[in-house]
Structures are given as C-alpha cells and as structure tokens.
Amino acid sequence: MGNLTRMRIKTQLQLAVALIVIIMLMIIYSLYTQTSQIVIQNNNQYTEDTIRKFKLNLTQKTDEISQIMLSLGFDPFVQKFMTQNDPSLLYEMSNELDRKIISLKAGRKGFQDIVLIGTSGMRYSLNGSIDFVQRSNKEIESNKTVYVSGLEPYDYSSTSKNSMLFAQNIYSSDLGNGTDGNRIGYIAVIIDVEAMFFDDDRSKAEPGIGFYLIDRFGSVYPETNSPDITRTISALSSRHNSEQKLTDSIGGVKGAIQIQRLDQINASVLSFVPQEALLAELGSVRNRSILIVILSILLMAVPFAVITNNIVQPIQRLVRFINGIKSGSIQDLKTTIHLEGNVEMNVVAENLNGMLSEIDNLTHRLVETNTHLLEAEIEKEKAATAYLRSQINPHFLYNTLESIKGVALEAENRQIVEMTKALGKLFHYSIKGSGYVTLDQELNAVKSYVYLQLIRFEDRFDVTYHFSDEALQVSVLRMMLQPLVENAIFHGLEPKTSKGNLTIAGQIEHGHTLVLRITDDGMGVDEDTLRRIQGKLLEKPSSLSRDSQDSPDSDSIGLLNVNNRLRLAYGFQYGLTFESEAGHGTCITLTMPSHYVQPGGDIRV
Structure with missing residues (x-):
C-alpha cells in the first residue's frame, strides 16, 4: 500500500484496470481447467464403460467359438470322420461335414474357416486353410486348453x-472300442478379428475414440501407418500389465489412455482419446471468452480515458498551482483557480480560492507586524540565554562532584568514587582549556565516559582501542569523539539483546590524513534512515536550533554537529562518513589533516 500512495492517480487507475483484466483471465482459465477435468473424467468413464462392453462382447464371442469347437469335437460323426482311414468313405463323409459346418457358420460373422487335423493323417478345411493352421501344430498339440494365436494375416x-487362430485338441469319446480318452487330433477355427470383435463396437463408438488390440507378441490391430506409433502402443501395453489409466503421447499426440487385459485371448485392449479432440469445443469457448474480454476492454477504453482525464487533469492543475504557491510567489495568492471535470474538484477550487483570499489578507497584516515581532523575539532569546547561563555554574557543579567523591570515600564506596572521579574528569575536560587538544587527551575523556556507561550497562558490551602512537600526538577538536561514542552506545548497542562490541581506532593514512573510526556491531539503521543521515551530512554546515532537536532526525544531531565542526575547521574535503546496515552494525569514519595551520599562523601537529 505504501508504494501505491507514491504513485500517480492515473497509474493507480491503470493498475486497477490491469488487475481486473488479470482476474477475469484467471477466472476464465480456472473455469476452463475445471471443465476440462470434468470432460476428461466423463470421457474416462465413458471409455471404461465402452471397454467393459467390448470385453463382454469378446467373452461372448470366445465362448461361442469354444462352444462350436466343443460341439464339433464331441460330435460322433466328426470323431468317426477324424479316425477314418478309407479314402472313399472320407470323401463321402466330407460332403456331409461340409453341410454341417456351413450350417454351423450360417448367421455368424467373422468365421473364416474351420479346420480338422487328425492324428491318422486326415486333413479337412472348408476354405483350404490347412497350411495356415499347421504352422502352429506344436503349440496346439502341447496346449491343454484352448489355444489362441497372435494376430496373423x-x-x-x-x-x-x-485373423486369430483358435484351436482345441479332440479326444475320443467312443467307449465301445476302448479308445476313450485318446487324442485323435484337433479342431481349429480361423476368425476375422475386425468382423468378430470390432464391427459392433466401432459402429457405436464415439468419434475420436480409438481402440487397439495388442496380442501377446506386441502386434497391433488395427494397423497404423506409422511404425513408431505401433511401437509406442506395444510399449505402453507391455509396461502396464494390469488395468491402467494414464496420460501419454502416441505419435506425438497427447491423450487419455486406458489399458485392460483380455485374458480370454491372451491380449490387451488399449483405448486412446486425444485431448485436443476432447477439449476442442472447450478451447473454442475459452478463445471466445478471451475475445469478449478484449473487446470489452476496447469498448471501455474511451469512457475510461474520459473519466480518467476528468479526474487527473484537475488534480494536475491543482498540484501545479500549489507548487507555485509553495515556491513563494505572492502573486499566486491573488489569483484564482478554476477546476473543471467533476463536482468534487469544483468544490475544492471554491474553497481553495476562499482560503487564498484569506491568506492574502493575513499576509499583509503579518508583514506589517513582522519587524516588531522579530525584534522582540531577539531580545527574548538574549534574555533567556543569559538566564540559563546564570542557572549553571560550571565551577559549582565541579566542586559538588568533588564533595560527592569525598562522601563516597568516607563511606568506602569505591564504585561511586570512581564514577564521580570519571564524571568530574569528563566535566572538567569539557569546560576547560582551548578548543583543541591532543588525540591522547580526547581519548582519555572518551575512556572516562565509556567507563561510566560500562557500569550503567553492567558490561553488556566490550570496548577495544586501536591507536598508533603517531596518531595520539595529533591535535584535534575538543569533545569530538564523545558524541559519536555516545551515539554508538545508545542507538547501536543498548537496544541489542546480546553482548556487543565497540571498537575505537585511529591512525594516520597517506602520510597526512588522520582517520578515526568508531565501529559497533549493534542494531544499525534501515536504508531510508541511512540515506537521510548521509544526505544531511552532505549539506552545508548550519547551526542547530531548538526546533531541529524535535525533528525526526534529532538522533543524528551529534553526528551533524561533529561533521559541521570538522568541515568548518578543516575544509569541506574533510568530515564524517556514516555507514550502517540494519541488524549488523554501524561504522562512523572521521577524516582530518594530521598537520594544519590555524588562523594566525599557529601550526598544529
């Protein structure tokens, strides 16, 4: 919300419109996704029902084939035919067998041929398919149940x-000659896969739904024009032996796939429905919805632009007018502003014009009395300053501290003695002598102050001093380090919950520059505060009035004071830099010349 308040109204309105468009598109996409899932689920259920019907039809057809083979195998005439060795009788019986098998095939789709192979050497086929069948002799003879081949042309x-080949061994049922139970050959039925299993289902299937029969060898029916698609279907069938529902690609087309086993013929059935076919109508609805949104935006663009213009233009004129007043132009107080566009802005314009007229009158009255008030204020400030100075006698305060120290000595309270001694040294240092001292003297005053703070904070931080002997002899401004150390303790280390570290260091760099650093690992400041302080440090030196102490930057008054003193004393190339990171600490760096000439020719080293 903070970022929005810094944006222009026009930008906010544009963002609002963009957000509305995004929400509408998200709603369309959400509805499309949910509807797609429902369509896919319904398709899966429909496909599952279709496969169930297909399996039921296949079971009925395979049972019918088994029943035909069983009825023929136990038919006395067929058994006699298969054990007959007389060629003349075989010829006569074959004519009768032709009529029997033709009658059996009548009205049944998919039966291409019925073949009888006897152990005595007898061979019979209605349509001449003996060689086709005998290729599977070994598998048929070794099979104890109904033999089912793979897909074969x-x-x-x-x-x-x-086609597929169904075969079953025939055993003698003649109890009279003692051959009951002996294998006398086998019967084979060749069926047309399309006419037998797929004809009815294809006529009733939904458009776009593809069924594929995969035999145990991986052959696929119906055949596809692409070997890659055939291999993909075979691979999917081999990887999923049980009932599966998945999403995969066949021939580069993604779709919903269901695989189920057909144990009766030792094969699998795979259904494939392309998602593109499923969602084609939904995609059209989605595109139409998006088109409607776009057209709505285009139709709303003109009235939106007019409304935005009626709101933004009067506000922009008002801002420009107020900025003119803010710049100090008295003439703007005598002019009036007219804001058109909406009723509210007209009311604002009327009230603002009335206020400006009143301000103009008051300004003339204030100008007449300003001189008298200014002179009175100056005299008042002088009197207040004199009064405050009379209230504080530095020698009296210093003597009072000495008295407190004497009382503490008599009471043998060493801590109070040391505290008053340190405070006395610090106070005496701050009011005696010239404005310049050696860095060694300045450091001793800082150590007295730090000692008092260590007692107050009960050793919640450690202090380390690193100063070169050469640096300690340099002349510096009095009371320059103490405000910065105070800032580090109170704003950096005091809010910290764990023990902190304070480092005060100084050395001469580049042969002529004294560099002092006060570093703490305390709370640091955020980026906004850091930028504000650094901006203040770059401003021209100015005095700090009592009003500035109540400002948001009052915590940085000590920093600004020291920085102004350094720049006024040594030049604007010297001063104070402030670096900080929230949660990691602060580093204050002071730079000043190690040799400089005071006004009057006094050289300070």
Missing part, C-alpha cells in the same frame, strides 16, 4: 485380413 479370396 490370413489371405482369402484375394484379400488379406488380420
């Missing part, structure tokens, strides 16, 4: 169709 009537 079967050529019949000059056309090739995807």
Whole structure:
C-alpha cells in the first residue's frame, strides 16, 4: 500500500484496470481447467464403460467359438470322420461335414474357416486353410486348453485380413472300442478379428475414440501407418500389465489412455482419446471468452480515458498551482483557480480560492507586524540565554562532584568514587582549556565516559582501542569523539539483546590524513534512515536550533554537529562518513589533516 500512495492517480487507475483484466483471465482459465477435468473424467468413464462392453462382447464371442469347437469335437460323426482311414468313405463323409459346418457358420460373422487335423493323417478345411493352421501344430498339440494365436494375416479370396487362430485338441469319446480318452487330433477355427470383435463396437463408438488390440507378441490391430506409433502402443501395453489409466503421447499426440487385459485371448485392449479432440469445443469457448474480454476492454477504453482525464487533469492543475504557491510567489495568492471535470474538484477550487483570499489578507497584516515581532523575539532569546547561563555554574557543579567523591570515600564506596572521579574528569575536560587538544587527551575523556556507561550497562558490551602512537600526538577538536561514542552506545548497542562490541581506532593514512573510526556491531539503521543521515551530512554546515532537536532526525544531531565542526575547521574535503546496515552494525569514519595551520599562523601537529 505504501508504494501505491507514491504513485500517480492515473497509474493507480491503470493498475486497477490491469488487475481486473488479470482476474477475469484467471477466472476464465480456472473455469476452463475445471471443465476440462470434468470432460476428461466423463470421457474416462465413458471409455471404461465402452471397454467393459467390448470385453463382454469378446467373452461372448470366445465362448461361442469354444462352444462350436466343443460341439464339433464331441460330435460322433466328426470323431468317426477324424479316425477314418478309407479314402472313399472320407470323401463321402466330407460332403456331409461340409453341410454341417456351413450350417454351423450360417448367421455368424467373422468365421473364416474351420479346420480338422487328425492324428491318422486326415486333413479337412472348408476354405483350404490347412497350411495356415499347421504352422502352429506344436503349440496346439502341447496346449491343454484352448489355444489362441497372435494376430496373423490370413489371405482369402484375394484379400488379406488380420485373423486369430483358435484351436482345441479332440479326444475320443467312443467307449465301445476302448479308445476313450485318446487324442485323435484337433479342431481349429480361423476368425476375422475386425468382423468378430470390432464391427459392433466401432459402429457405436464415439468419434475420436480409438481402440487397439495388442496380442501377446506386441502386434497391433488395427494397423497404423506409422511404425513408431505401433511401437509406442506395444510399449505402453507391455509396461502396464494390469488395468491402467494414464496420460501419454502416441505419435506425438497427447491423450487419455486406458489399458485392460483380455485374458480370454491372451491380449490387451488399449483405448486412446486425444485431448485436443476432447477439449476442442472447450478451447473454442475459452478463445471466445478471451475475445469478449478484449473487446470489452476496447469498448471501455474511451469512457475510461474520459473519466480518467476528468479526474487527473484537475488534480494536475491543482498540484501545479500549489507548487507555485509553495515556491513563494505572492502573486499566486491573488489569483484564482478554476477546476473543471467533476463536482468534487469544483468544490475544492471554491474553497481553495476562499482560503487564498484569506491568506492574502493575513499576509499583509503579518508583514506589517513582522519587524516588531522579530525584534522582540531577539531580545527574548538574549534574555533567556543569559538566564540559563546564570542557572549553571560550571565551577559549582565541579566542586559538588568533588564533595560527592569525598562522601563516597568516607563511606568506602569505591564504585561511586570512581564514577564521580570519571564524571568530574569528563566535566572538567569539557569546560576547560582551548578548543583543541591532543588525540591522547580526547581519548582519555572518551575512556572516562565509556567507563561510566560500562557500569550503567553492567558490561553488556566490550570496548577495544586501536591507536598508533603517531596518531595520539595529533591535535584535534575538543569533545569530538564523545558524541559519536555516545551515539554508538545508545542507538547501536543498548537496544541489542546480546553482548556487543565497540571498537575505537585511529591512525594516520597517506602520510597526512588522520582517520578515526568508531565501529559497533549493534542494531544499525534501515536504508531510508541511512540515506537521510548521509544526505544531511552532505549539506552545508548550519547551526542547530531548538526546533531541529524535535525533528525526526534529532538522533543524528551529534553526528551533524561533529561533521559541521570538522568541515568548518578543516575544509569541506574533510568530515564524517556514516555507514550502517540494519541488524549488523554501524561504522562512523572521521577524516582530518594530521598537520594544519590555524588562523594566525599557529601550526598544529
């Protein structure tokens, strides 16, 4: 919210409109996402129901095939035919078997051929498919149940169709000759996969839903034009042996996939529905919704621009007018402002014009009495200063501290003695002598002050002094370090909950510059305060009035005072720098010449 208050009204209105547009687009996207999920879920349920019907149909068809093979296998005529060795009888019986099998196939789709292979060497096929069947002799003979082949191409009537072979061993049921239970051959049924399993389901399936049959060898029906797609379908089927619902890509197209096992034929069925097909209509709705939002924005742009102009322009004129008054132009007090655009701004203009007229009258009255009031204020300040000076007698305070020290000695309270001694030294140092002392003398006064603060804060911080012997002999301004050390203790170390460290150091750098540093690891200041203090330090030196002590920057008065003294004494190339980081501490650096000439020719070293 703080950043918004610093923005122009026009910018805020534009941000509000942009936010509304973003929220509307997010709502559209959210509705699109939720609707997409519902569509996909419904499609998954529909696909699951379709696969369930497909599996039920497949079970019925495989049961029908098994029933045909079983009925033929136990038919006495068929068993007699399979054990017959007389060629003439076989020929006659084959004609009868043709009629029986043709009658059996009548009305049933997908039956391409029925083949009988006997152990006695008998071979029978209605459509000449004996060689096609005998390729699987070993697997059929070793199978104890119904044998089901994989997908194989079967050529019949000059056309090739995807087929599957069902076969079952036949055992003798003749109890009369003692051959009951002996294997006498097998019966095989060749079926057209499309006509048998897919014809009904394809006619009822929803457009876009693809069903693929994958046999145990990875062959896919219906065949695809791309070998990569076939391999992808086979790989998906082999990786997911149980019932699965997933999202994957086939041929670079992402879609919803369901895989289920078909145990009756030792294969799997895979359904694939492209998401693009599922969400095509939703995408159209989404695009139309976005188009409506864009058109709405375009239609609202003109009235929005007019409304914004009616609000912003009067405010801009008002700001320019007030800035003219702020710059000190008395002529602006005599002029009137007219703000058009809305009722509220008209009311503001009327009230402002009335206020300016009243201010103009008051200004003339104040100008007439200003001189008299200024002279009276000067006299009052002089009297107040004299009164305050009469209230404080430095020698009296110093003698009083000596008396307190004497009482403490008699009471044998060494801490009070040391505290009064240190305070006496500090007070005596601050009021005696010239404005310049050696850095060694200044440091002794600082140590007395730090000693008092260590007693007050009960050793909550450690103090380290690092000064070169050469630096200690340099002449510096009196009471220059104490305000800075006080600032470090009270604003840096006192608020800190853990024990702190204070380092006071000084040395001569570059052969002619004395550099002093007061460093603490206390609370530091935030970036805004740091920028404000650094800006103050760069301003021209000025006196600090009592009003400035009540300002937000009153905590930095000691810093500004020392900085002004240094710059006035040594020049603007010297002074104080302030570096700080919130939570990590503060470093104050003072620079001044190690040799300088005072007014009058007195050289200070």
